[in-house]
Amino acid sequence: MSQQKFRVYLYLSIVVGTSILFFGCSSTKQHDVKSAEETFNEAMExxxxxxxxxxxxxxxxxxLQYSASQFADDAQFYLAESNFKRREFIYAAYNYNMLRKIYPHSEYTKKSLFQSGMCYYKLSPAYDRDQDYTVKAIQSFSEFQTIYPDDSLYVQATGIIRELRDKLAHREYFTAELYRKMFSPESAIIYYDSVINDYPDTEYYEPAIYGKIEVLIELKKNDEAKSLIDLYKKLFPGSSNLDKVKNLDQVLK
Structure with missing residues (x-):
């Protein structure tokens, strides 16, 4: 075979080989997309x-197998939804958060943020347990409200945040009362202050101030107690504890 013929043969071999590779890849890609679509439709059924x-x-x-397909973010979202439906809230939260991380421009990002908050809300335990999930739920719903202030779910998020903040305040108030029973008034004041300073919008704000007044009197910190009594009377003129507070005020005079 002459050198020229060899070059022509080599060239044709390269062209044919490249064509086979190209069409082979195209065929595989079409098969993958079709398989992803079929699998997704079956999953949705x-x-x-x-x-x-x-x-x-x-x-x-x-x-996992079709992460580059057009159904990848749909699958990620509905995987989280399936977790949620099965009450697998830890897995669901993880998968909602993964969607927001991997597909930040997906149509499901807003719903995933709200749903991650719902997962943590469902995981939030009684007030006397560790409140890590409660805090995470509040953070998720607060982030949702910041990013989507005009969304229809804003009001629902507000109600849930209020409920969860009441739970956190309850925990602090409960701890303060526990320390009082353990004859540790200084520690009780720390937790009353936590309610007063961090949760003034909750139902435990008023009883925390009242409890702190009583403890200050026990500790003979009369000036502090008197100042707090004056504040109490201004803030809660219609409280059921107002007469008790007035009696404490008389004791200090």
Whole structure:
């Protein structure tokens, strides 16, 4: 074979080989997209039929195997939704947050932020337990309100935040009362102050001030007690404890 013929043969081999590779890749890509679409549709049927466990498996498959497909963010969102429906709130929160991280421009980012807050809200325990999830829920809903101040869910977020702040205040007030029972008035004041300074918008604000007045009198810190009594009478003129506070005021005179 002459050198010229060899060059022509080599060139044609390269062209043919490249064409085969190109069309092979194109065929594979089309197959992948079709497979992703079929898998997603099957997963959505399972989701609509409330078979959330099986739906989870397929959404997870799409998320891992077809992460570059147009269904990736849909699968990520509905994986979180399936977790939520199955009350797997830790997993759900993780997957909602992952959607916001991986697909920040997805149509599901707003709903995912709100739903992550709902996960933490569902995980929030009784007031006498660790309140880490309560704090996370408040942070999520506060972030939602900052980013989407005109959204229809803003009012619902406000109500949940108020409820959770009451829970945090309850915990601080409960701890203050516990220290009083343990004859540790100085420690009680620390927790009354926590309610007074951090949760003035809650139902525990008034009883915290009243409790602190009593403790200050026990500690014979009469000037501080008198100042707090004057504040109490201004803030709560209609309180059921007002007569008791007035009696304490008379004791100090």
């Amino acid at each position: 399972l989701f609509k039929d409330e078979d959330y466990l099986e739906a989870e498996k397929l959404f997870e498959l799409i998320r």
